[in-house]
Amino acid sequence: MTQIYVYVTHKGGVADDIASEYIGAAKKIDAGAALTAVVTGSGADLDNVAQSLTSKYAEVIKISDPALAYPNAEVIRKALCNVLDKSAIVLAPHDTLGMDLCPGLSIKMDSTFAADAVDFEGVDGGKLKLVRQELGGAVSTHVTCDISNGAVITIRPGAFAPVDASASGKVTDKPAGDLSAKRKFLEVVQAEVGDVDITKSDVLVSIGRGIQEQENIAIAEELAEAMGAVVSCSRPIVDAKWLEKGRQVGTSGKTVKPKVYMAMGISGSFQHMGGVKGNPYIVAVNKNPKAPIFQVADVGIVADILEFMPALTEAINEMK
């Protein structure tokens, strides 16, 4: 029987949503697999998470050590190598911890690695078929992954529907073993709050690469002013230092819940859309008719935002 370990991340004693998503993902790999949740950390928070997972998982492995108090991937990798059966499948989230932890984990476990799975299509002849995306979400691919000697696979958070399994499982404590590491966690520096709080606005005029030049941001600001909105942006605008980090929407920026989200010249990568919550009405304007944003938007217009935004601003101002 296939053994699947799922590495459950947690905060403040509460498991992340991925804990329920794994159950759906694992069913799509092998409905008959033995499923074991694995948690690392220390103290009462870890105890609480481990206990809470027994309502979903028959087996919960708890690895407790003061060195695991902060999730330092270099330390967690050692603990998992010390504890887990290397021929099994290990699932982890494709987030900033999973990306740090998993490629190296697959090498240390001498197993196969696949990143950022968004779907699984079962195992055939020792090969797991999965779906992932390339080129910023512009294309998807089917990938086969030889799992005969085990595998480490990261799954995209939110890609698998959560399954509410019911179990009355048990927690097994496992000693972490040697955790010496050459990387030491120091502190988390909180993101600076800019002059505008984009999380408080009902309408966001959000700009991406399509804005082309820093000077063109004024065009978006004029539209935002006409709409009573504020300007937010995608990652490239912050990387170029055209707007401050506090304006960035996405998994590595702010999570926003507006009523209307105006995606202007934004391609719509999952990292960006991961920051758009609360099911807003999404308006997408993009020159590229194949931009992924048109798949998730409610209404789409194929146009150059540098021409479309001024026309829209003018029309709105004329109504007043």
Next chain:
Amino acid sequence: MEILVCVKRVPDTAENEFQLNSAGNDLDRDDLVYSVNEWDNYAVEEAIQIVDRVGGNVTVVTVGDSESEEVLRREMAMGANTGVLLSDDAFENSDGKGVATILAGEIKKGKYDLILTGAQADAAAGQVGGMLAAMLDLPYASLVNKIEIDGSKLKIGREIEGGNQEMNEIELPCVLSIQTGINEPRYVGIRGIRKVAQVEIPVKDAAALGVDPASVGEAGSKVKRVDYFVPVLGDGAEMLEGSTDEIIAQLIERIKSKGGLA
């Protein structure tokens, strides 16, 4: 400090509309515009800035065919001192582990204090840096957006969820994957490219690297791409068409009904 930066030639997502070929099993690559992976530019810029501060050399390396030479020259025009092309028919269709195995071969032949990669490339897996570190038994950190040198250690920032920054201390030698935004990569003009156009770039094959051909390429690959397809994520947007005036009138009506306009 001796710094190695691993770079890759990739289809440029800003310059291309991706179409599938007629068989539907690959991209139509005939007219694709290629460039250096965006993340790698930040890694090379960071390496150059470190060497400017503390001295040393920046070597850029890539796994690919002769066309990949152009990305090495571009990064040398930025200021990298040396370029190395790792090329062999046996390297074709390597998976992430295969690429890391090839790069590890080169790293073992040299003596590097710091190895940088981009945080991810065209396949968006973000895997090679972490695999390299594990193969070489070096400490690793991903998504690095700040590097300070402190003797035989580095103080580094990692970008984590919510735009927060996780600060770590990491011992040298180490492998870091670099996130965009860590710096502002310098502009490379035609003149800069011309200056390095004649510089000889050594090419190393599997034998030169001591890499077993069976462990890389198609033969050694345990992860294989079967096909490409255009994803269907949702129902898709209602596309507004017509004259700009007509489109705007329809759009304003919809935005109003959703509470986006008073």
